[in-house]
Amino acid sequence: MTQLFAGIAGRSLDIEALREVFAGQSIAPDFTYRSMDEASLDFLHRTVDNSEVYFIANRKERDEQAECSFRVSGKRPELWDPVTGESRSAEAFKQAGGRTSLPLEFAPYGSLFVVFRQPIGVEVQGEAKRNFAVYSNPQEIHGPWAVSFDPKWGGPANVEFSKLLSWTARPEDGIKYYSGTATYRTSFDLPALQGPHARVALNLGEVEYAAQVRLNGKDLGPLWTKPFRVEITDVVKPAGNVLEIDxxxxxxxRIVGDSRLPPERRYTHTNIVYNQDTPLAESGLLGPVQLEVIEAKVR
Incomplete structure (x- = not known):
């Protein structure tokens, strides 16, 4: 250790100084990546028993694709989704020079665990071209939408949205200043997407801020981060589908709206201060809500 850091004695321990020292000792970076458009990824690495566990995070509010390289070989890479808890083996990867590289894709501010634990030969290579499905042929669900707000919090029990827009863009004060949960309902027929055996996803587009999806009475779970997408292959019908989105x-x-009301008519009581001039935050289902074909990973 003394020899390792001798090269930076008397210098501030900045990143470039450490890189020089490690390069001089022929220590390769633990994690590197290449992208076409200046991605910003960060990582953590922990060894757990005989497994190498990497957490990779996208630090930008945009989709990212990057070729990521790890200082690991002889173990099959697995992709673990921290949002859904699902895990699977990577099908696209290369091993060379004591490293494993694989193409990864990230949602805005999204993240992944990459886990190396199952031994494989160092000569084994993944044969696929990518590790993530492709979503294609989007077909919009136009509505109209029947929307139910909670009257206890000032919203209308029933109202129709001919198109999706922020609650703050509506003229009704009960919707403009509403805070809480509203339920959107509509029905649709399944368009001819790509053959009778196509896998289908529902993409909600923009949501402010969280959603719960039900299709034909089946709860498909919460969606609280981008992309607001869920597979519906096993639930969707050729016709007469009933979609509900909380x-x-x-x-x-709501607090901004209450600042416009006399105290006795307010819905909230808090020491948090907002006034009439505070900008409203976009809210609701903004869409577009679309059906998409889930294509298999390209080989």
Whole structure:
């Protein structure tokens, strides 16, 4: 250790100085990546028993694709989704020079665990071209949408949205300043997407801030981060599908609305201060809500 850091004695321990020392000792970076458009990824690495566990995070609010390289070989890479808890073996990867590289894709501010634990020969290579499905042929569900708000919090029990837009863009004060959960309902027929055996996803587009999806009475779970997408292959019918989406926003809009009311008519009582000039936060299901074909990973 003394020899390792001798090269930076008397110098500040900045990243470039450490890189020089490690390069001088022929120590390769633990994790590197290449992208076409200046991605910003960060990582953590922990050894757990005989497994190497990497957590990779996208630090930008945009989709990213990157070729990621890990200082690991002789173990099959697995991809673990921290949002859904699902895990699977990577099908696209290369091993060379004591490293494993594989193409990864990230949602805005998204993240992945890459786990190396199952031994394989160092000569084994993944044969696929990518590790993630492709979503294609989007078909929009136009509505109209029947929307139910909670009257206890000032919203209308029933209203129709001919198109999706932020609650803050509506003229009704009960919707503009609403905070809480509202339920969107509509029905649709399944268009001819790509053959009778195509896998189908529902993409909600933009949601402010979280959603719960039900299709034909089946609860498909919460969606609280981008992409707001869920597979519906086993639930969707050729015709007469009933879609329900609960959407919840945050509290500031209701507090801003209450600042316009006399105290006895307010819905909230808090020491948090917002006033009439505080900008409202976009809220609700903004869409577009689309059906998409899930294509298999390209080989």
């Amino acid at each position: 959407v919840a926003n945050l509290w500031p809009n």
